[in-house]
Every structure is written in C-alpha cells, then in structure tokens.
Amino acid sequence: xxxxSVCQYxxxxxxxxxxxxxxxxxxxxxxxxxxxxxxxxxxTTICGIVYxxxxxxxxxTRATEGMIVADKNCSKIHYISPNIYCCGAGTxxxxxxxxxxxxxxxxxxxxxxxxxxxxxxxxxxLKQMLFRYxxxxxxxxxxxxxxxxxxHLYSIYPHGSTDKLPYVTMGSGSLxxxxxxxxxxxxxxxxxDAKSLVRDAIAAxxxxxxxxxxxxxxxxxxxxxxxxxxxxxxxNKKGVRTGSYRYKHGTTGVLSKAVTPLNLDMVEESVQTMDxx
Amino acid sequence: MASTLNNYNDLxxxxxxxxxxxxxxxxxxxxxxxxxxxxxxxxxxxxxIANRVTDKLTPIHDRIFCCRSGSAADTQAIADAVxxxxxxxxxxxxxxxxxxxxxxxxxDMCYRYREELMAGIxxxxxxxxxxxxxxxxxxxxxxxxxxxxxxxxxxxxxxGYVDSNYRSGMSKEECLKFTAGALTLPMERDGSSGGVxxxxxxxxxxxxxQAILGNQxxxxxxV
Numbered sequence: 001x002x003x004x005s006v007c008q009y010x011x012x013x014x015x016x017x018x019x020x021x022x023x024x025x026x027x028x029x030x031x032x033x034x035x036x037x038x039x040x041x042x043x044t045t046i047c048g049i050v051y052x053x054x055x056x057x058x059x060x061t062r063a064t065e066g067m068i069v070a071d072k073n074c075s076k077i078h079y080i081s082p083n084i085y086c087c088g089a090g091t092x093x094x095x096x097x098x099x100x101x102x103x104x105x106x107x108x109x110x111x112x113x114x115x116x117x118x119x120x121x122x123x124x125x126l127k128q129m130l131f132r133y134x135x136x137x138x139x140x141x142x143x144x145x146x147x148x149x150x151x152h153l154y155s156i157y158p159h160g161s162t163d164k165l166p167y168v169t170m171g172s173g174s175l176x177x178x179x180x181x182x183x184x185x186x187x188x189x190x191x192x193d194a195k196s197l198v199r200d201a202i203a204a205x206x207x208x209x210x211x212x213x214x215x216x217x218x219x220x221x222x223x224x225x226x227x228x229x230x231x232x233x234x235x236n237k238k239g240v241r242t243g244s245y246r247y248k249h250g251t252t253g254v255l256s257k258a259v260t261p262l263n264l265d266m267v268e269e270s271v272q273t274m275d276x277x
Numbered sequence: 278m279a280s281t282l283n284n285y286n287d288l289x290x291x292x293x294x295x296x297x298x299x300x301x302x303x304x305x306x307x308x309x310x311x312x313x314x315x316x317x318x319x320x321x322x323x324x325x326i327a328n329r330v331t332d333k334l335t336p337i338h339d340r341i342f343c344c345r346s347g348s349a350a351d352t353q354a355i356a357d358a359v360x361x362x363x364x365x366x367x368x369x370x371x372x373x374x375x376x377x378x379x380x381x382x383x384x385d386m387c388y389r390y391r392e393e394l395m396a397g398i399x400x401x402x403x404x405x406x407x408x409x410x411x412x413x414x415x416x417x418x419x420x421x422x423x424x425x426x427x428x429x430x431x432x433x434x435x436x437g438y439v440d441s442n443y444r445s446g447m448s449k450e451e452c453l454k455f456t457a458g459a460l461t462l463p464m465e466r467d468g469s470s471g472g473v474x475x476x477x478x479x480x481x482x483x484x485x486x487q488a489i490l491g492n493q494x495x496x497x498x499x500v
Contacts, residue, residue: 124357127350127353127354128354128357130350131350131354134393135296135350155327155328157296157297157322157327157349157350159296159297159348159349159350159351160350160353160354161297161320161348161349161350161353162353163320163327163328163331165328165330175325
C-alpha cells in the first residue's frame with residue numbers, strides 16, 4: 001500500500017512486507033539466468049551427550065555459502081553463560097545473534113535472581129523466541145550445560161520445538177553422527193570415552209556430509225569447570241605441496257631493459273592530527 | 278502457512294528445512310474413577326525421526342494431562358501457555374482446576390489462532406466434580422467431550438478397532454489393555470507413528486505412568 005494514514009497505529013514486531021518483493025526479485029533473477037546470493041549457512045554437524053559428570057558438546061568448523069566454503073574454521077559452539085554452551089546449525093547469522101541475545105538476557109536474569117542460570121531457563125527463552133518468529137530465524141541448536149539440578153541437554157528446532165534427551169545431533173550431518181551415537185552411546189560414560197564418542201560422531205559427519213568439514217571442536221562442561229577445546233582434533237590438515245612453482249633467476253632471458261624516471265612535483269601538503277586518546 | 282524461499286541446496290538435505298511434526302497416534306479413555314491416556318513416541322522432520330522416545334503426554338496440572346499431535350513447536354507452545362494460565366487460575370481459586378476449564382483454555386487458543394496453528398490435542402484428567410473426563414480439541418478449535426477419543430495421523434487406522442472393541446463400564450485394567458492394543462496397530466502401519474507406547478492413568482489417587490517397549494507390545498498377527 002502506497003499511502004498509509006499518519007494517524008494509523010503502527011503495530012510492533014517483525015515486518016514481513018519485503019517477503020513478496022523478495023519472491024518477485026528471485027523469480028526475475030532466475031529468469032535472466034543468474035542465481036541470487038545465498039545466505040551463509042553452516043552446513044554442519046553438531047552434537048551433544050550427557051555423560052557421568054556433565055555434558056560434552058561437539059561441532060565441526062565449516063561454514064558454507066552455497067557450494068563454496070566461506071570459513072574453514074568458524075566457531076559453532078557459542079557461550080551462553082559460564083555453565084551453559086550452545087552449538088548452532090542453520091543460518092550462521094541467526095545462530096550467532098540468537099545465542100548472543102539469550103546470553104545477554106540470561107546474564108541480566110542471573111544478576112536479578114542472584115543464582116547461576118539453569119539450562120531449562122535458557123531452553124525456555126530460546127524456544128519462546130524462535131516460536132515467536134515462526135521458523136523464520138533459521139537456528140537449530142544443541143544446548144547443554146550443568147546447573148544445580150545436574151547436567152542437561154536439549155535440542156531446539158527453528159520453529160520452536162525442543163526435545164530433552166541424553167544424546168542429540170543436529171545439522172546436515174546429523175544422520176551420520178546419530179548413527180555413531182545409536183551404536184556406541186551408553187549412559188554414565190567416563191569423560192575420555194565421552195569425548196572420543198563425540199569426536200567420532202562429528203568425524204562421521206565431516207567425512208560423510210558435504211556440508212560439514214575441517215576440524216572438530218569439543219566443549220566439556222562439568223560442575224564448576226568448562227574445557228573449551230578448539231580445535232580438539234584437526235581432522236583435515238591442509239596438504240603440503242610436493243613441488244614448487246618458483247623459478248630460478250635467469251630462467252627467462254632478458255633481451256632489453258628501458259628505464260623511464262617519473263618526475264612528480266609536490267602540489268599540496270596538509271597535516272591532520274588524529275585523536276588517539 | 279509458512280512459505281519460505283526454497284533454497285534447494287545439495288549440502289542441506291530436505292529434512293533440515295522441514296518443520297518438526299508429531300506424526301502420532303494419541304488416545305484417551307474414561308473409566309469410572311479416572312482416565313487412561315496413551316501415545317506413541319515418534320517425532321519426525323520429513324522422513325527423519327528427530328526423537329524416537331518423545332513424551333507426548335504433557336502434564337498441565339496435577340490431575341490434568343494433554344496428548345499432543347500436529348506441529349511439535351505449536352503444541353509445545355500452546356501447552357506451556359495453558360499450563361501457565363491454568364496454574365494462575367488454580368491459585369486464584371485456591372482449589373484444583375476442572376478438566377473442562379483446561380479444555381476450554383486449549384480451545385480458546387486453538388480457535389483464536391486457528392489459521393496460524395496446526396495442533397490436535399486431547400485433554401484428559403480427573404476432578405472432584407465430574408470424575409474422569411476426556412475432551413478433544415482437534416485442528417480448527419472445536420471442543421467436545423467423548424468417553425473415548427483418538428487423534429493424530431495414526432488414528433485413521435483404528436477407528437474401526439475402537440468402535441468395535443470399546444464398551445462403556447470397562448475397568449482400569451481393561452482400559453489399559455484396550456489402549457495399548459489400539460496404539461500398537463497404527464505403530465505398525467503408520468510411518469509417522471512408532472517407538473514405545475506411553476501410558477498414563479489419572480485418578481483421584483494421582484498419576485501412574487508406564488512405557489511399553491517394542492518387544493513387549495501386544496502381538497496381533499505374525500504377518
């Protein structure tokens with residue numbers, strides 16, 4: 001609508017006006033034979049398990065833009081609070097901003113209550129925000145942490161549904177990772193076994209899913225301690241070139257040499273002081 | 278409803294972009310003194326099973342539960358909202374709320390936002406005024422009380438079984454056997470139902486919960 005009355009009450013919330021325009025633009029661009037730029041997605045394998053003393057979260061480190069790797073070593077395990085971390089799959093910007101917003105709100109909440117935040121609280125905040133945006137925020141999360149009630153692990157989907165489980169995987173490589181978990185997960189594992197299982201699950205995603213790759217990051221959360229191991233395992237080392245393209249001096253013969261000096265005159269000189277305080 | 282610009286991408290398979298749905302078979306039966314509720318445990322995103330041990334029997338209050346079917350996000354959000362509203366109402370009243378009140382709250386939300394929501398809910402429980410009651414709030418926001426109610430994608434397979442096997446005046450044990458049997462059938466036939474059978478019995482004494490695992494399910498045929 002071109003004309004909107006000045007006195008009309010502007011409702012708050014997200015404005016979806018541009019969605020129709022975007023759809024028309026997309027159709028026009030495709031007709032001309034080009035493809036519109038794709039949002040950067042973390043193709044991704046992320047996972048988490050609950051073990052004897054806490055939770056272990058794992059993630060790969062590849063961020064893709066269409067079929068190109070945009071970032072070979074991005075960090076997908078985000079800080080929520082000292083005792084809670086969150087892995088994010090889906091649209092990179094969405095997972096980054098959503099986790100930052102909830103982290104900020106949770107810190108204020110924690111200061112207000114005077115207590116260490118609980119994983120269930122973070123889960124509620126995340127699911128209510130994602131439901132409010134009806135799936136338009138493309139963030140699929142694995143939320144894990146240890147609080148006064150014990151270790152907890154949640155998977156959170158973009159539309160706002162959550163599942164509380166002992167082991168979860170998300171992202172395009174989640175099927176490969178879940179296959180590893182379903183085979184080898186046991187309740188109350190030791191820390192080394194748990195880390196090794198998570199490493200293997202992410203490795204399954206990295207080597208069997210095109211959208212996941214590079215290194216494996218692991219985050220071990222226990223009561224009072226967090227081990228953020230980045231990288232835990234460099235699964236894809238960059239190869240070393242066996243030959244060299246450098247040519248020796250004199251490989252190309254010089255037939256003639258001509259030097260032209262360029263005489264430049266100073267026209268104007270001005271000094272601008274920069275305030276570096 | 279939710280139409281997204283479909284970025285077909287080899288790197289991101291179909292089920293990463295599908296909404297999570299509780300495909301489901303859910304059921305509730307009244308008996309003299311309470312209700313028996315049952316559900317399967319499968320949640321799907323497209324063709325992938327996102328959670329094979331889901332608990333679709335959600336507590337709303339001490340003696341009131343609901344069975345959820347449809348969109349997982351929608352039903353979880355509705356159940357959370359109604360739990361809050363009913364808890365508040367119960368504190369105001371300073372007594373246990375009626376099952377009919379809970380069902381009404383579900384209906385108000387499901388009818389008001391019927392265009393945006395995809396939720397089929399069965400509300401069941403026990404209260405002092407009318408004993409065990411089952412109310413069904415299907416997609417669209419209707420509310421009706423029924424002695425036995427089935428819902429979800431798997432319910433289509435058992436209308437015949439329920440109509441022919443239900444008798445009024447069954448005991449608690451008979452209701453449990455009836456519900457377990459009725460839930461096993463669609464779990465074999467409906468792709469969106471499966472996992473374990475979760476049962477809950479709500480009566481004046483409280484809530485008893487149990488799960489029947491795959492190998493313990495009643496056998497109907499060896500085909």
